[in-house]
Amino acid sequence: MLKKYVLSITTLIMMLSVSLAQAHSPPPEAKIYFIGLTNGALVSSPLRLKFGIEGFGITPAGSKGKIRHTAGHHHLLLDLDDLPDMDEPIPHTANHIHFDKGETEAVLELSPGRHTLQLLLGDEEHEPQAPPLLSERISITVK
Numbered sequence: 001m002l003k004k005y006v007l008s009i010t011t012l013i014m015m016l017s018v019s020l021a022q023a024h025s026p027p028p029e030a031k032i033y034f035i036g037l038t039n040g041a042l043v044s045s046p047l048r049l050k051f052g053i054e055g056f057g058i059t060p061a062g063s064k065g066k067i068r069h070t071a072g073h074h075h076l077l078l079d080l081d082d083l084p085d086m087d088e089p090i091p092h093t094a095n096h097i098h099f100d101k102g103e104t105e106a107v108l109e110l111s112p113g114r115h116t117l118q119l120l121l122g123d124e125e126h127e128p129q130a131p132p133l134l135s136e137r138i139s140i141t142v143k
């Protein structure tokens, strides 16, 4: 009897932690990507970027309510060799660009030469979802 009780408590805790973990978790088919820009592209500056998303939504930083669990906002990782810590808020630097208003387009001034671009979605507190939604990291050359 006691064993059965302990088991059901364990099951309850497991179920609770699964539902908490899923709260901000995009479905496996969700993805983010650059629209119309491919790895190796030769581009000119200023560069107009378009951010695509499928299977998950866009909502501004600081959003409250249920939308937080199914949407986030884009971040552009510019010329970064290492990804930021996925368990911490994404830093605000010149190389970690936040689109807090839920923007899906940006115009970027870039110096001539090679640059790398990658998108990372973040939640209402700028933390990556779990698992994170990351685009492919692409290399471009600015004329």
Ligand SMILES: [Cu+2]
Pocket: 061, 073, 074, 075, 090, 098, 099, 100, 122, 125, 126
């Ligand atoms: Cu952010």
